[in-house]
Amino acid sequence: MGQKMLMKGNEAIAEAAIQAGCRFFFGYPITPQNQIPEYMSKRLPKVEGGCFLQAESEVAAINMVYGAAGAGGRVMTSSSSPGISLKQEGISYIVGAELPCVIVNMVRGGPGLGSIQPAQSDYYQSTRGGGHGDYRMLVLAPSSVQEAVELTQLAFDLADKYRNPVLVMGDGLIGQMMEPVEMPDYQKPADLPEKTWAATGWTPSSDRERAIINSLYIDPAVLEKHVNHLYEKYAVMERTECRWQEEMTEDADYVIVAYGTTARIARSAMRKLRAEGIRAGLIRPITLWPFPAEPIARAAEHAKAFLTVEMSMGQMVDDVRLAVEGKKPVHFFGRTGGIVPTVREIMTQVENLAKEGE
Amino acid sequence: MALLTIARETCKGCGLCADVCPRKILALSKEINSRGYHPIAVTDQSQCIGCAFCARMCPDAVIKVEK
Amino acid sequence: MAVVYEKTNILTDTPLHYCPGCTHGIIHRLVAEAIDELGIQGKTIGIAPVGCAVFAYNYFNVDMMEAAHGRAPAVATGCKRVNPKNIVFTYQGDGDLASIGAAEITHAATRGENITVIFVNNAIYGMTGGQMAPTTLPGQVTTTSPYGRDPALCGYPIRVSEMLATLDGPAYIARCSVHDVKHIMDAKKCIKKAFETQIAGKGFSMVEVLSSCPTNWGMTPREALNWLEANMIPQYPLGVKKEVE
Numbered sequence: 001m002g003q004k005m006l007m008k009g010n011e012a013i014a015e016a017a018i019q020a021g022c023r024f025f026f027g028y029p030i031t032p033q034n035q036i037p038e039y040m041s042k043r044l045p046k047v048e049g050g051c052f053l054q055a056e057s058e059v060a061a062i063n064m065v066y067g068a069a070g071a072g073g074r075v076m077t078s079s080s081s082p083g084i085s086l087k088q089e090g091i092s093y094i095v096g097a098e099l100p101c102v103i104v105n106m107v108r109g110g111p112g113l114g115s116i117q118p119a120q121s122d123y124y125q126s127t128r129g130g131g132h133g134d135y136r137m138l139v140l141a142p143s144s145v146q147e148a149v150e151l152t153q154l155a156f157d158l159a160d161k162y163r164n165p166v167l168v169m170g171d172g173l174i175g176q177m178m179e180p181v182e183m184p185d186y187q188k189p190a191d192l193p194e195k196t197w198a199a200t201g202w203t204p205s206s207d208r209e210r211a212i213i214n215s216l217y218i219d220p221a222v223l224e225k226h227v228n229h230l231y232e233k234y235a236v237m238e239r240t241e242c243r244w245q246e247e248m249t250e251d252a253d254y255v256i257v258a259y260g261t262t263a264r265i266a267r268s269a270m271r272k273l274r275a276e277g278i279r280a281g282l283i284r285p286i287t288l289w290p291f292p293a294e295p296i297a298r299a300a301e302h303a304k305a306f307l308t309v310e311m312s313m314g315q316m317v318d319d320v321r322l323a324v325e326g327k328k329p330v331h332f333f334g335r336t337g338g339i340v341p342t343v344r345e346i347m348t349q350v351e352n353l354a355k356e357g358e
Numbered sequence: 359m360a361l362l363t364i365a366r367e368t369c370k371g372c373g374l375c376a377d378v379c380p381r382k383i384l385a386l387s388k389e390i391n392s393r394g395y396h397p398i399a400v401t402d403q404s405q406c407i408g409c410a411f412c413a414r415m416c417p418d419a420v421i422k423v424e425k
Numbered sequence: 426m427a428v429v430y431e432k433t434n435i436l437t438d439t440p441l442h443y444c445p446g447c448t449h450g451i452i453h454r455l456v457a458e459a460i461d462e463l464g465i466q467g468k469t470i471g472i473a474p475v476g477c478a479v480f481a482y483n484y485f486n487v488d489m490m491e492a493a494h495g496r497a498p499a500v501a502t503g504c505k506r507v508n509p510k511n512i513v514f515t516y517q518g519d520g521d522l523a524s525i526g527a528a529e530i531t532h533a534a535t536r537g538e539n540i541t542v543i544f545v546n547n548a549i550y551g552m553t554g555g556q557m558a559p560t561t562l563p564g565q566v567t568t569t570s571p572y573g574r575d576p577a578l579c580g581y582p583i584r585v586s587e588m589l590a591t592l593d594g595p596a597y598i599a600r601c602s603v604h605d606v607k608h609i610m611d612a613k614k615c616i617k618k619a620f621e622t623q624i625a626g627k628g629f630s631m632v633e634v635l636s637s638c639p640t641n642w643g644m645t646p647r648e649a650l651n652w653l654e655a656n657m658i659p660q661y662p663l664g665v666k667k668e669v670e
């Protein structure tokens with residue numbers, strides 16, 4: 001680990017990406033993620049082989065990512081909710097063509113132009129694919145600037161490992177907040193496969209097949225086989241890439257499930273509830289897809305009830321309910337429109353459950 | 359004397375080569391190929407001057423010209 | 426006997442799926458011959474569009490990428506920025522390039538992106554069944570302009586080459602046709618010139634090629650080429666629109 005620095009989330013993510021070997025960035029301005037492209041525009045031209053390009057649109061940016069990834073580059077783009085919606089076409093093609101890349105979404109309030117304040121209302125879009133067709137993306141949700149740095153670097157390795165885009169999903173707070181960060185000494189995993197599939201120039205005497213970066217499979221049987229192949233990768237991800245953090249769940253009567261910024265607030269609420277004598281616990285999904293159903297199912301064996309807290313009208317709560325399988329009540333508390341829930345609000349929810357004896 | 363070799367199976371019988379042939383020695387066959395097209399054929403090879411207009415006009419690259 | 430003319434190996438042996446008499450095949454051949462003659466097969470990357478040429482990756486014997494509709498110039502940009510020594514070309518139709526991809530082509534051109542664009546203009550959407558294109562001529566009947574394109578209702582065709590030639594970024598822009606052997610030879614020279622422009626690092630090059638669509642125009646292949654010459658060339662004048670030395 002290097003020296004501790006005070007960094008804004010967005011800038012820390014950009015620097016972490018460069019440290020992880022990202023050399024290509026294509027983006028478009030949108031609040032609250034502008035410090036990522038701004039930082040990249042300053043730093044990448046100073047890095048050997050680095051290229052920052054401000055695209056004419058989100059649509060163009062994600063298609064530049066497609067081209068760069070197809071050529072074998074470590075590449076990233078970032079945006080915020082309305083911009084991520086525009087990128088969905090390209091993301092679907094990137095998945096179909098099995099290209100690795102990292103996409104950062106600093107989620108803001110919606111629908112429509114919404115607001116520029118933090119939100120978590122893109123959970124469905126992020127964890128259900130987002131664009132057209134059968135697919136998934138690995139979704140990593142940091143809850144601190146330090147974790148954003150670590151997950152961004154992990155995202156590049158996972159993208160390369162699975163040849164699938166990885167989404168780092170923050171929110172306006174993670175992007176804008178300044179926190180002390182230590183940049184890890186990034187080491188590329190030795191077992192990452194060579195990109196022998198990349199389009200880099202070919203002749204009949206080349207020692208590989210001609211590269212065709214493509215998502216079109218006009219024969220239904222062939223397309224079904226291709227989608228089955230994608231889902232075999234997703235099955236491996238579900239088995240091996242689930243990440244979460246549990247706090248005080250062993251004896252918890254009330255388990256709060258929250259991610260990202262909301263999990264930090266939920267943690268404070270949980271500790272204060274414990275001080276009041278209410279046995280609360282916290283499960284914080286770090287991967288939103290694959291979703292950590294296992295610790296939730298485990299907690300459902302002894303907990304009295306669950307409370308899912310989100311900066312949305314309730315999206316992740318569906319996955320919590322699926323994990324609990326009806327064994328215990330799953331309640332929801334959320335604020336939306338860019339409003340961040342308070343510690344007091346979360347405590348009141350749990351206190352009421354305790355009063356009702358649920 | 360020049361020689362035309364026609365890939366009968368990939369010819370789609372569009373006839374554009376026949377139109378540009380200065381000697382008018384190309385015509386569609388009566389027979390059909392495996393894809394259901396009447397492929398082009400040379401009616402009188404001895405008249406061919408090897409100008410390759412036919413090959414340059416062909417959208418399917420089915421004509422080889424030797425001289 | 427010596428070979429006067431034969432199919433270049435830069436085209437694969439896969440039979441082209443285009444309709445009989447469709448001039449896409451001629452344009453494919455010219456691009457492949459240019460790649461062959463310039464000796465750049467080993468470093469060329471082609472970007473296929475959405476439209477009739479969607480399967481171009483099956484035909485060009487080089488590394489290929491298939492782009493989303495209209496996005497080929499953005500894909501080419503990403504590809505070229507990663508490996509600037511590669512020769513990157515897009516092959517796009519008029520719906521792909523001039524309608525849904527109007528932003529991508531304009532910005533690739535104005536950036537002077539060092540890529541080559543082969544723009545096939547046949548004034549109609551072929552793959553989807555003959556709908557009106559941004560390049561459809563006034564009065565031209567298509568399946569979505571059944572009474573003829575009415576400029577009062579849906580505006581005028583776009584002259585892409587002239588429009589892009591007003592920008593400072595492009596190094597070479599030309600419009601050609603493939604309606605007869607002479608023009609095919611001219612088109613070949615322009616396509617080669619465009620690739621040479623990229624090889625020399627001069628920046629963005631584009632060749633617009635007027636092409637026919639016998640099936641959707643409802644004509645024989647010969648009638649279609651006659652119609653192209655009589656109607657399209659007056660609307661889309663041939664020639665070099667921009668050339669930076």
